[in-house]
Amino acid sequence: MNxxxxxxxxxxxxxxxxxxxxxxxxxxxxxxxxxxGGALALYKEPPERVRELVRAVVASTSRPFGVNVIPEVTGPAACRAQLRAALDQLPGHAFVTSFGLPDADAAHDVVRSGRVLVIQVGTLHDADAALRLGAGVLVLQGTEAGGHLLGELPAARLLHEARARYPDAVLAVAGGVATGTDLVRVLVQGADGAMAGTLFIPTVESAAHPHYKQRVVDASADDTVVTTRFDIGWPARPHRVLRNSLTGQAPRHPATFIATTGAGGRRLPVPRYSAAVPVAATAGRIEEMAMYCGRSCSRVAGQHPAAVLVEQFRRTYEAAGRSRDTSTEGGPWKTRSNR
Ligand SMILES: Cc1cc2nc3c(=O)[nH]c(=O)nc-3n(C[C@H](O)[C@H](O)[C@H](O)COP(=O)(O)O)c2cc1C
Structure with missing residues (x-):
């Protein structure tokens, strides 16, 4: 156990x-x-819905899982309200993941509840701040990652710098991990683990739209691009998406409605350039929407149950651990305490 x-x-x-x-x-x-470690995305969900969603996870697993907040999108008050609703329902072994820095009150609520706070950052500056906020795990996001980008360094470089600065911190890498071999690579580079997003988009259990799932399966790294185009609902943060007709140099078209999507039992219009992803309940011009995708898509093949993917990771991870046991001290496969 590491x-x-x-x-x-x-x-x-x-x-x-x-x-x-x-x-x-x-x-x-x-x-x-x-x-x-599964994570439930709270995104812009209101507190009543957060409670329902958390209860649904609790009813289907007794294993540790996380809830995920994006303070930059919700703002501090709504983020704290989401967290309060979630913390009420969460078992003690659950954890909280935050995309970017939460404010001090929100971080304090999580830490005081005894749950581990996992903060994803893209710079050493934010890593320092996250540790000061009480993060028990840092996720270092590289520019290979799909979705919104928190920094400007590739994952290996950020990891190298962060590991030198925080020898004892628990560090996971986000971006570029879609196979057990990728996981073993980042462990050898000094990480304690990895976070993967793109890998799970085409899974059977993902709520992504079928067209988007297939696009991710068919894509390779160069089919992705970093843009600022899909800024309605989440302005001013670059994001890595699959190239489509809106991501080129063409002048910006009017932000007319191009789709509708289902949320909380209602149908909502989706404007062109919306940050919203196409999900199973979306109808309309799916191909023109924001299809977030990381460079790791080159190694994502087929639409599988999530458990099949995790099992593939496990086999590679355990095989690499066995071969390290016979050659070295066990390295990243062992905890500090049992080294
Ligand atoms: C489709 C998609 C949606 C994402 N949405 C969120 C989100 O709601 N909250 C969050 O913390 N990170 C989100 N991310 C970013 C991930 O936390 C992570 O940085 C990224 O998935 C890692 O790179 P990978 O996708 O290449 O594995 C998203 C990523 C993708 C691909």
Whole structure:
């Protein structure tokens, strides 16, 4: 058991990224039941809905899982309200993942509740701040990652710098991890584990739209691009998406409605350039929407149950651990405490 497994109670040092609209209770619970760390995306969900979603996960797994917030999108008050609603329902072994820095009150609520706070950052500056806020795990996001980007460094470089600065911190890498071999690579580079998002988009349990799932399966790294185009609902943060007719140099078209989507029992219009992803309940011009996708898509093949993917990771991880046991001290496969 290594430090990330130990911190969060996981069989495998692998976290599933919270993904707004995609990572609902089904995906989160499936990943956790398989022994990795599932995460329930709270995105813009109101507190009543947060309670329902958390209850659904609790009903389907007794394994540790996380809830995921995005303070930059919700703002501090709504983020804190989401967290309060979630913390009321969460078992003690659950954890909280935050995309970017939460404010001090929200961080304090999580830490005081005894749950581990996992903060995803893209710079050393934010890593310092996250540790000061009480983060028990840092997720270092590289620019290979799908979705919104928190920094400007590739994952290996950020990891190298962060490991030198915080020798004892629990560090996971986000971006570029879609196979057990990728996980072993980041462990050898000094990480304690990894977080993966793109890998889980096409899973059976993901709520992504079928066309988007197939696009991710068919894509390779160069089919993705970093843009600022899909800024309605989440302005001013670059994001990595699949190239489509809106991501080129063409002048911006009017932000007329191009689709409708289902949320909380209602149908909502989706404007062109919306940050919303196409989900199973979306109808309209799916191909023109924001299809977030990381460079790791080159190694994502087929639409599988999440447990099948986690099992593949486990086999590679355990085989690499066995071969290290016979050659070295066990390295990243062992916790500090049992080294
Ligand atoms: C479709 C998609 C949606 C995402 N939504 C969120 C989110 O709601 N909250 C969050 O913390 N991170 C989100 N992310 C970013 C991930 O946390 C993580 O940085 C990224 O998935 C890692 O790179 P990978 O996708 O190549 O594995 C999202 C990523 C993708 C691909």
């Amino acid at each position: 430090r990330l497994q130990f911190a969060l109670g996981l069989d495998l040092p692998l976290l599933q990224a919270g993904m707004g609209g995609i990572a609902g209770p089904e995906l989160c619970a499936a990943v956790s039941r398989a022994g990795a």
